[in-house]
């Protein structure tokens with residue numbers, strides 16, 4: 001049997017490795033438009049490659065996928081984060097789990113992850129077809145004919161679509177598969193960038209660019225279901241960091257732009273109630289009655305942010321603590337617990353993943369085989385699956401790639 005796996009990213013590599021390890025005699029073609037494997041894997045996690053998560057409770061892991069968690073259940077049970085870690089370690093890459101439960105190679109080098117697959121393929125009969133840009137797939141009876149921009153055709157019995165989404169297009173994932181899949185009878189759900197930073201209407205975040213908080217809660221005003229707590233950062237165009245990425249994932253399909261901004265509220269003291277914060281400010285005031293409020297606030301908040309507090313609240317910076325009323329302090333506490341910003345867009349082209357993809361009800365979650373076009377399989381981000389940052393997207397690619405690879409058995 002001949003199998004064509006299109007896409008030499010995380011999902012395609014795992015699918016191919018599974019097949020060649022389980023069935024060394026199967027004829028496998030791994031088709032990749034780039035001249036090497038795993039370009040995105042190598043740059044992932046800032047080049048360190050956050051391979052998977054250290055969270056062991058699968059139920060909890062599945063809550064990290066705004067889309068696709070139910071579909072993923074079966075594949076994740078058979079190739080859980082713990083099993084993914086064992087798999088890489090058994091293939092010679094030592095991994096470490098950091099305090100925030102992200103798992104990386106000990107070397108902090110994504111090349112080592114791709115190196116595992118290169119070694120497996122070097123010692124197998126697989127055909128690696130680099131610089132092969134798939135342009136079309138036609139089903140003829142029980143066979144698939146794959147054609148390439150370079151002009152040749154390849155006939156196979158089974159095809160695995162592992163072309164990724166359309167984020168970070170410079171890595172090769174340019175959303176090529178969607179049209180072809182529609183022609184083969186599949187529905188592609190709405191697509192949207194996810195895991196991105198936000199651009200804000202206000203320009204002042206620029207002055208705080210680089211200022212970060214280990215923990216902040218960000219919520220969309222008036223939409224209770226959209227909130228997330230985690231690391232947060234001001235940038236020269238708005239806000240970013242894991243909490244912002246997670247929120248961007250939750251609101252991936254909400255519409256917002258310059259004319260219709262979405263208001264977000266940032267709480268940089270999520271572990272303190274408003275009353276506690278207010279009491280602390282009062283205590284500071286009483287202990288420093290003769291000092292200016294400005295200096296007091298500088299001891300409480302990073303200077304650049306406290307400057308924005310009295311600017312945005314229009315407090316005279318020379319005002320002494322003794323002149324600050326309870327009402328003034330309450331207003332400051334309320335402001336710090338809900339810094340308002342209007343988001344007007346996403347950082348252009350800087351999203352990490354594509355939300356949306358192949359409609360999951362048309363795919364068998366155990367085998368990854370199409371229910372509408374037998375012999376066609378899927379793996380990775382091309383599916384309507386996406387997760388938060390923290391190793392969840394690669395984990396989904398490993399798990400679906402392995403499920404497809406195990407299902408293609410004769």
Ligand SMILES: Cc1cc2nc3c(=O)[nH]c(=O)nc-3n(C[C@H](O)[C@H](O)[C@H](O)COP(=O)(O)OP(=O)(O)OC[C@H]3O[C@@H](n4cnc5c(N)ncnc54)[C@H](O)[C@@H]3O)c2cc1C
Nearest residue numbers: 007009010011033044045050134164172380381391393394
């Ligand atoms: C900057 C960045 C950092 C990230 N960091 C992390 C992280 O640390 N942890 C994590 O879990 N996730 C991370 N992600 C997300 C994660 O990398 C992806 O979700 C994952 O790589 C998707 O794997 P995939 O195999 O489905 O697709 P891809 O890795 O995108 O692979 C698809 C492959 O298909 C090839 N291809 C596409 N079209 C064609 C065609 N027509 N013909 C032939 N080949 C084709 C592409 O060249 C590509 O190599 C990150 C993403 C980005 C952009």
